[in-house]
Amino acid sequence: xxxxxxxxxxxxxxxxxxxxxxxxxxxxxxxxxxxxxxxxxxxxxxxxxxxxxxxxxxxxxxxxxxxxxxxxxxxxxxxxxxxxxxxxxxxxxxxxxxxxxxxxxxxxxxxxxx
Amino acid sequence: xxxxxxxxxxxxxxxxxxxxxxxxxxxxxxxxxxxxxxxxxxxxxxxxxxxxxxxxxxxxxxxxxxxxxxxxxxxxxxxxxxxxxxxxxxxxxxxxxxxxxxxxxxxxxxxx
Numbered sequence: 686x687x688x689x690x691x692x693x694x695x696x697x698x699x700x701x702x703x704x705x706x707x708x709x710x711x712x713x714x715x716x717x718x719x720x721x722x723x724x725x726x727x728x729x730x731x732x733x734x735x736x737x738x739x740x741x742x743x744x745x746x747x748x749x750x751x752x753x754x755x756x757x758x759x760x761x762x763x764x765x766x767x768x769x770x771x772x773x774x775x776x777x778x779x780x781x782x783x784x785x786x787x788x789x790x791x792x793x794x795x796x797x798x799x
Numbered sequence: 800x801x802x803x804x805x806x807x808x809x810x811x812x813x814x815x816x817x818x819x820x821x822x823x824x825x826x827x828x829x830x831x832x833x834x835x836x837x838x839x840x841x842x843x844x845x846x847x848x849x850x851x852x853x854x855x856x857x858x859x860x861x862x863x864x865x866x867x868x869x870x871x872x873x874x875x876x877x878x879x880x881x882x883x884x885x886x887x888x889x890x891x892x893x894x895x896x897x898x899x900x901x902x903x904x905x906x907x908x909x910x911x
Binding site: 727 | 803833835840841842843844845848887889896897898899900901902903904
């Protein structure tokens with residue numbers, strides 16, 4: 686069964702450093718998302734991406750964040766200058782074009798900012 | 800008032816028990832309701848998807864939506880130790896963009 690994959694599974698970085706989190710969505714899906722989950726808190730929406738542009742973003746997704754689909758398979762989240770409070774689990778998700786509600790999640794990247 | 804409320808538990812039941820998990824919500828525009836299962840340090844796995852009110856059954860799992868009460872439930876029959884996980888409810892409206900609104904999750908432990 687097709688799955689969303691994410692790399693790396695864990696990332697440790699120093700405050701102020703840039704990080705890039707990578708995702709490979711399910712191959713025939715058209716909508717892509719990033720969510721985050723701070724330890725002990727609920728899953729929070731960051732951004733959605735369709736047709737090579739951002740379709741929606743939350744208040745969390747400020748100028749420090751950017752997304753890109755650099756090729757036909759990868760979907761990336763860049764955090765330009767990480768803060769301590771960016772430490773969280775970051776999940777990528779994707780949906781087929783006809784069913785935006787059934788979002789399929791990857792296993793996540795655990796980011797720790799020191 | 801938070802949009803989606805979910806009792807975090809933990810909920811501990813013996814193997815074979817019927818489990819009832821619930822969420823309440825405040826936004827009457829929500830029409831799409833999902834239940835995800837999340838094992839420790841893993842991504843949410845879609846279990847059930849329901850549109851509007853009513854029941855949906857899939858094997859040992861039944862999802863119920865009561866829009867008049869703004870209340871959704873997930874029932875697990877004949878619970879197994881492998882069902883031990885955190886269960887997240889999620890929902891959205893037809894015109895509320897792409898973001899899913901999640902509950903905080905209920906931690907379930909099924910003991911042998």
